[in-house]
Amino acid sequence: xxxxxxxxxxxxxxxxxxxxxxxxxxxxxxxxxxxxxxxxxxxxxxxxxxxxxxxxxxxxxxxxxxxxxxxxxxxxxxxxxxxxxxxxxxxxxxxxxxxxxxxxxxxxxxxxxxxxxxxxxxxxxxxxxxxxxxxxxxxxxxxxxxxxxxxxxxxxxxxxxxxxxxxxxxxxxxxxxxxxxxxxxxxxxxxxxxxxxxxxxxxxxxxxxxxxxxxxxxxxxxxxxxxxxxxxxxxxxxxxxxxxxxxxxx
Amino acid sequence: xxxxxxxxxxxxxxxxxxxxxxxxxxxxxxxxxxxxxxxxxxxxxxxxxxxxxxxxxxxxxxxxxxxxxxxxxxxxxxxxxxxxxxxxxxxxxxxxxxxxxxxxxxxxxxxxxxxxxxxxxxxxxxxxxxxxxxxxxxxxxxxxxxxxxxxxxxxxxxxxxxxxxxxxxxxxxxxxxxxxxxxxxxxxxxxxxxxxxxxxxxxxxxxxxxxxxxxxxxxxxxxxxxxxxxxxxxxxxxxxxxxxxxxxxxxxxxxxxxxxxxxxxxxxxxxxxxxxxxxxxxxxxxxxxxxxxxxxxxxxxxxxxxxxxxxxxxxx
Numbered sequence: 001x002x003x004x005x006x007x008x009x010x011x012x013x014x015x016x017x018x019x020x021x022x023x024x025x026x027x028x029x030x031x032x033x034x035x036x037x038x039x040x041x042x043x044x045x046x047x048x049x050x051x052x053x054x055x056x057x058x059x060x061x062x063x064x065x066x067x068x069x070x071x072x073x074x075x076x077x078x079x080x081x082x083x084x085x086x087x088x089x090x091x092x093x094x095x096x097x098x099x100x101x102x103x104x105x106x107x108x109x110x111x112x113x114x115x116x117x118x119x120x121x122x123x124x125x126x127x128x129x130x131x132x133x134x135x136x137x138x139x140x141x142x143x144x145x146x147x148x149x150x151x152x153x154x155x156x157x158x159x160x161x162x163x164x165x166x167x168x169x170x171x172x173x174x175x176x177x178x179x180x181x182x183x184x185x186x187x188x189x190x191x192x193x194x195x196x197x198x199x200x201x202x203x204x205x206x207x208x209x210x211x212x213x214x215x216x217x218x219x220x221x222x223x224x225x226x227x228x229x230x231x232x233x234x235x236x237x238x239x240x241x242x243x244x245x246x247x248x249x250x
Numbered sequence: 251x252x253x254x255x256x257x258x259x260x261x262x263x264x265x266x267x268x269x270x271x272x273x274x275x276x277x278x279x280x281x282x283x284x285x286x287x288x289x290x291x292x293x294x295x296x297x298x299x300x301x302x303x304x305x306x307x308x309x310x311x312x313x314x315x316x317x318x319x320x321x322x323x324x325x326x327x328x329x330x331x332x333x334x335x336x337x338x339x340x341x342x343x344x345x346x347x348x349x350x351x352x353x354x355x356x357x358x359x360x361x362x363x364x365x366x367x368x369x370x371x372x373x374x375x376x377x378x379x380x381x382x383x384x385x386x387x388x389x390x391x392x393x394x395x396x397x398x399x400x401x402x403x404x405x406x407x408x409x410x411x412x413x414x415x416x417x418x419x420x421x422x423x424x425x426x427x428x429x430x431x432x433x434x435x436x437x438x439x440x441x442x443x444x445x446x447x448x449x450x451x452x453x454x455x456x457x458x459x460x461x462x463x464x465x466x467x468x469x470x471x472x473x474x475x476x477x478x479x480x481x482x483x484x485x486x487x488x489x490x491x492x493x494x495x496x497x498x499x500x501x502x503x504x505x506x507x508x509x510x511x512x513x514x515x516x517x518x519x520x521x522x523x524x525x526x527x528x529x530x531x532x533x534x535x536x537x538x539x540x541x542x543x544x545x546x547x548x549x550x551x552x553x554x555x556x557x558x559x560x561x562x563x564x565x566x
Binding site: 047050051052072073075076077079080081083086088089090091092093096097100101103104106109134136156 | 314315318319320442445446448449451452453455456458459460461462463501505506508509
């Protein structure tokens with residue numbers, strides 16, 4: 001199995017505070033879950049991989065090429081980032097937001113073509129947001145907003161999707177819906193998903209590999225089937241007792 | 251239903267516009283004297299007002315989108331004030347109106363004012379409030395320096411009054427032509443960049459991962475807004491709050507329009523608003539004429555307070 005992302009010796013500080021301390025990892029599974037206690041640097045790691053944060057030390061390779069060697073637009077066609085939440089004071093139609101996903105494929109001075117629109121209608125149908133295309137993003141429910149953001153990432157057509165706690169504000173049916181969509185996409189279009197998750201149950205159900213982070217480093221990897229046997233290690237990371245973790249996962 | 255409402259609105263808008271234009275030029279039987287007034291006073295005044303309305307409302311709209319702050323406005327964050335300072339300085343040292351050095355001086359002042367306000371707001375944790383606070387500080391700083399110049403220089407005193415509350419009179423055709431040329435270039439650049447600006451207004455991190463170089467784009471667009479503001483200040487002085495009010499009104503009236511069209515309509519509304527307020531300042535206390543900044547400041551400050559109250563209510 002080939003590793004599509006390789007991270008070597010990654011260091012990053014927010015001012016004085018050290019966030020990532022020599023992190024190294026290789027990802028190969030279809031859906032990778034990143035878990036860990038609050039403040040251990042999960043979101044920072046995602047932001048570094050997706051190119052939002054640039055002032056880091058270390059090397060990150062995507063498809064065997066350092067991300068600093070990619071052009072910005074090139075990278076945008078390889079990676080797409082789904083933020084956990086978007087707050088904007090302005091009114092955006094859902095259609096406008098989905099169109100933004102086609103921007104990396106647009107040449108300078110071009111405007112959106114018919115294929116762009118067709119692509120959007122396709123994916124909107126698949127995800128079931130066709131009926132809300134004309135609505136205002138700020139008037140949607142949390143679940144619908146997250147669906148729109150996931151749709152935007154799919155429309156971007158990249159091979160890797162990075163998600164920052166995509167389902168933490170959502171009810172159960174939206175959580176399951178979003179992950180079902182992603183699972184389908186990994187089968188049908190061979191895309192890869194890396195997602196930060198708080199919900200271990202969800203991770204056990206959908207991820208092919210779960211990486212646990214602790215104090216700015218990767219601690220260990222588990223397959224979903226090994227989750228119960230690995231409870232002793234997990235309990236150390238979250239510093240609560242093994243029984244409680246077991247009861248939560250079950 | 252919604253389309254109908256829009257259509258009715260457009261009909262009212264255009265008939266009002268036509269009415270204003272007619273009463274503005276009062277096209278009766280033209281004698282030579284009338285022609286003289288029309289060509290040398292009314293038309294330059296009308297064109298000046300269009301330039302100001304276009305540039306201020308566009309600058310306001312883009313500043314609001316870029317800083318994600320609905321209270322941003324070139325007057326409030328101190329860009330207009332700094333342009334005025336630059337104009338007074340260039341008058342004192344005797345730069346030629348619309349020479350290269352003149353525009354460069356004004357532009358550099360207004361760009362640095364915009365960037366200072368923005369940088370201060372980024373450093374602080376509550377960006378929305380601190381953008382306004384740094385604007386207040388910058389405005390009063392600039393005003394005190396202007397006052398020093400005004401006290402020591404006789405020439406500046408006359409300018410001071412016209413600049414600080416605005417005036418649409420006293421513009422040659424050459425100046426108007428230059429200004430139109432500059433703002434049309436700026437408008438073209440904006441319409442090219444508008445898709446990118448839209449994404450930044452949506453989410454800056456998302457923009458970064460969609461291949462937008464946010465830092466560079468922000469710098470470019472800040473310079474554009476500063477340039478728009480300095481054009482408007484140099485043809486008509488400071489007219490506050492236009493950039494704050496008009497974008498809100500436009501967005502409220504046309505919430506579903508695409509940003510590409512919205513910013514053009516917004517510019518037209520800006521000019522329309524100034525047309526009405528100019529009619530008002532000329533006719534309210536006839537024959538005494540008020541400076542146009544008076545009306546827009548009265549309306550704008552009330553609008554500003556209403557906007558702040560509305561935001562407070564929503565945050566509760």
